[in-house]
Amino acid sequence: MSTVTCGVSVSLDGFVAGRNMTLENPFGDISPMLLTGWQFDEPEKNKAERDALVSAGAYIMGRNMFGPKDLQSDPNWKGWWGDNPPYHAPVFVLSHTEHEPIAMQGGTTFYFVTDGIASAMKQAKEAAGSKDVAVAGGANVINQYLAAGLIDELWLHIAPVTVGRGQRLFKDTPGIRLKPLEARTTDRVTHIKYRILHD
């Protein structure tokens, strides 16, 4: 049975990105490394958590996470990750506009889903088989899946900083109950793994 996971780097005050996100500044007015730097500054100390982020059999992400506002405006856009993205699996991109699948090197193919989050989840589960499905981001997409009760495990990577304003995880997602499974910390990041209780 496939588990739906969501691993996300977040500030201590609950932000996934700052304000004024643009194509040039996908994290808005904060440094790109402020929240995710633990993956690069402490690769060995955080090996298990880094590996987990790219262990799924299929991924779901928002269109903002994939790229520019209007995919048609740049027909050659293929995501932020170069020719060989780290996913090595199907990635389902939630989009308002139709787009042909984009096959990349290394097994990553971006599929564009225009009929909603439940449809994207269904397609991702079919593609993943017995492996996990990962909801990759951004905040808006994660919050939609949290509110819909479609995530099984939440892997929080809490950066020891506050941001103040921006894209907030858990925006308008009341009444979620979770069970902490693990917690540990390094100097740069605190990992908490939760199971979300659905009953």
Next chain:
Amino acid sequence: MSTVTCGVSVSLDGFVAGRNMTLENPFGDISPMLLTGWQFDEPEKNKAERDALVSAGAYIMGRNMFGPKDLQSDPNWKGWWGDNPPYHAPVFVLSHTEHEPIAMQGGTTFYFVTDGIASAMKQAKEAAGSKDVAVAGGANVINQYLAAGLIDELWLHIAPVTVGRGQRLFKDTPGIRLKPLEARTTDRVTHIKYRILHD
């Protein structure tokens, strides 16, 4: 040298209380035990953290945490904690109205401070001597001290629930950098101890 600590129970989405706080419902529209229940449901598992909450040599709290909106309206009000409050030390209550100190059993005395958070901190440090000063709450007072850079250690007790709306910790407190010192979890609460970096 006295350390200024702040131990606070918070929901996973960063709330210290719900909405519509009243004298009858100091946690607003959420259950009083939702965030602080770990202290009572799992006393042995959380003994160190429970003991730490009442280990300081002096405390600071907001007027909302102490009691009713207008202290003059109930001259016999002596806080929520009965005749022998758990503090056993001086407690400095931030207030807009003057009030005589209230001496309770067991060493707790409530002092009312009308000239601001820095003055309350100065008085608390003098009273605490070499022991810690604890900023006890609520959210508004903690956020003021965080923004002023006057807290040294933050002890978060994260309840595995989301609340959605209410009194938010870290409201408008950008740019704080911290060093995680410890993290551990039980089924009911995840404890993270931080040092706040002031340099």
